Amino acid sequence: MNQIRRHPGLTVAAIVVLALAGLVVFRLTSSGAKPDAKKGRVITVGIGTPIRQDLDVRLTFTADIEPDQQINVFSRVDGYIAKFHVDEGDYVKAHQLLVEIDHTDYIHAVNRAKANLAAAKADVLRQEANIRNAKLTLDRMQKLIKDQFVSQQDLDNAQVNYDMALAQIESVRAQVKQMEVALQQAETNLTYSYIRAPFAGYIAERTLDTGASVTGATASTSTTARGILTLQHIDTVRTMIEVVEKDVPLIKIGQKAEVRAEAYPNRVFNGQVTRIVQALNRGTRTMTVEVDLPNKDLALKGGMFARVEILVGMHPNAIQIPIDALTKLEEAQYVYVVQDGKAHKMPVGVGVRSGNMIEITEGLAGTEQVIVSGKDLVGEGTPVQTRPADSTPGPGVSPEPTPHTVPTEKPAGPTAPAPPHPKDKT
Numbered sequence: 001m002n003q004i005r006r007h008p009g010l011t012v013a014a015i016v017v018l019a020l021a022g023l024v025v026f027r028l029t030s031s032g033a034k035p036d037a038k039k040g041r042v043i044t045v046g047i048g049t050p051i052r053q054d055l056d057v058r059l060t061f062t063a064d065i066e067p068d069q070q071i072n073v074f075s076r077v078d079g080y081i082a083k084f085h086v087d088e089g090d091y092v093k094a095h096q097l098l099v100e101i102d103h104t105d106y107i108h109a110v111n112r113a114k115a116n117l118a119a120a121k122a123d124v125l126r127q128e129a130n131i132r133n134a135k136l137t138l139d140r141m142q143k144l145i146k147d148q149f150v151s152q153q154d155l156d157n158a159q160v161n162y163d164m165a166l167a168q169i170e171s172v173r174a175q176v177k178q179m180e181v182a183l184q185q186a187e188t189n190l191t192y193s194y195i196r197a198p199f200a201g202y203i204a205e206r207t208l209d210t211g212a213s214v215t216g217a218t219a220s221t222s223t224t225a226r227g228i229l230t231l232q233h234i235d236t237v238r239t240m241i242e243v244v245e246k247d248v249p250l251i252k253i254g255q256k257a258e259v260r261a262e263a264y265p266n267r268v269f270n271g272q273v274t275r276i277v278q279a280l281n282r283g284t285r286t287m288t289v290e291v292d293l294p295n296k297d298l299a300l301k302g303g304m305f306a307r308v309e310i311l312v313g314m315h316p317n318a319i320q321i322p323i324d325a326l327t328k329l330e331e332a333q334y335v336y337v338v339q340d341g342k343a344h345k346m347p348v349g350v351g352v353r354s355g356n357m358i359e360i361t362e363g364l365a366g367t368e369q370v371i372v373s374g375k376d377l378v379g380e381g382t383p384v385q386t387r388p389a390d391s392t393p394g395p396g397v398s399p400e401p402t403p404h405t406v407p408t409e410k411p412a413g414p415t416a417p418a419p420p421h422p423k424d425k426t
Contacts, residue, residue, distance in 0.1 A: 046371070046387055052319055075101055078215045089203060110186040238292045239271075255272060262306070276290075291310070325372045
C-alpha cells in the first residue's frame with residue numbers, strides 16, 4: 001500500500017495498459033463471432049445439356065485452287081516474236097490467234113519447197129518420155145531381128161535401155177514424194193509461226209515482249225520452263241488434297257465436298273470427288289485426291305487458298321456437347337457435370353468434331369448438366385451455382401446462393417453481448 005502511494009504514476013500506467021489489453025481481446029472475440037462473407041460465396045458456372053442429333057462425319061483439308069486446264073504456251077519454231085494479239089486477262093476462244101512469230105523465212109521455205117516439187121514432177125514427165133522412146137526402140141528391134149536386119153547385140157541394147165528407163169522413173173517419183181513432204185513440213189512450220197489457243201480460257205500471264213527470241217527446242221525438251229503466255233481454263237476448277245493413310249478407306253469417288261475460299265468467307269462452293277490416285281506418297285504417307293468444282297461465274301481463281309470438307313458418313317442420334325466443355329489432360333479427356341449442387345469430373349470418349357460441337361462416344365447419357373463455362377475454376381466436389389451457359393458473360397462468384405448451392409459452412413449464431421468496459425466497473 002505504501003508502494004502505491006509512493007508511485008502513483010506507475011499505478012495509473014498499469015491501469016491504462018490493462019484497459020487497452022481488455023479492449024483488444026474484446027474486439028478479437030467480437031470479429032470471430034461474425035460469419036466470413038468470403039467463405040459464404042460460391043462459384044457460378046455456365047451449364048448446358050448435351051444434344052442428340054444426326055452428325056455428319058466430315059474430313060477437313062486445306063488446299064490450293066487450281067484451274068481445270070493450264071498450259072504454258074511455247075513456240076514450236078525458232079524466230080522472233082513479231083506481234084501479240086492478246087494480253088493478260090483476255091478471254092480467248094479455242095484456235096484463236098495469240099502470237100505471231102516472224103515468218104519471213106518460213107514463207108521463203110514454202111516457196112522453195114514448191115519450186116523443188118515442180119522440178120521433181122518435171123523430171124518425172126521427162127523420164128516417162130524416155131520410157132516411151134525406149135519402148136518404141138525395143139519394139140522396132142524385135143521386128144527387125146526376125147528378118148535379120150539388126151544384130152542380136154542391137155536388140156539386147158534396146159532391152160537394157162528400156163529396163164534402165166523403167167528403173168529411173170521409180171527414182172524420180174520417189175524424189176517427188178520427198179519434195180511433197182518437204183513442202184508439207186515448210187507449210188507446217190509456217191503454220192506454227194502463228195501460235196493459236198488449244199482451248200478456250202483466260203490469259204493468266206505474259207512473260208515475253210515483242211521482239212523476244214524464241215526457240216522450238218525449249219517446247220520439245222522442257223516441261224517446267226516458262227513459256228510466252230500462260231493459258232488457264234477456269235469454268236471448272238479443282239483442288240488436290242492429301243489424305244492421310246488412316247482416312248484412305250473413307251474416301252470414295254462421287255462423294256460430296258464443300259469448299260470455302262478465303263476470298264469468299266460467307267460462301268460455300270459445292271463439288272465432288274472425281275479422281276483418286278491409287279497409291280500413297282512414300283515420303284508423306286498420303287494419297288492425292290482431286291475434287292472438282294463448277295465455276296460458271298468464274299468466282300474462283302487459280303492459286304486461291306481453300307478449305308475442303310468431304311462428307312464421308314453420318315452418325316445417327318449422336319450425343320454432342322460444346323467443345324468448350326471438354327478438358328484434355330495428356331491422353332485423358334473429361335468434362336464436369338453438376339450433381340446435387342456440386343461439380344463432378346466425368347471421363348469421356350470423343351468422336352467427330354463439327355463446328356463448335358464435339359461428339360461424345362462414351363461417358364455421358366445425354367441428360368447431364370455439363371459445365372461449359374467456368375470449368376477451370378472448379379474441381380471434384382466443388383460447390384457451384386448454375387446458370388445457362390449463354391445467359392451472362394462469364395464465370396465468377398456470387399454472394400447469393402441458388403437452389404443448387406451448398407454453403408461451405410453454416411453461418412455463425414447471434415452475436416454475444418459485449419463485455420462491460422473496464423472503466424464501467426469503476
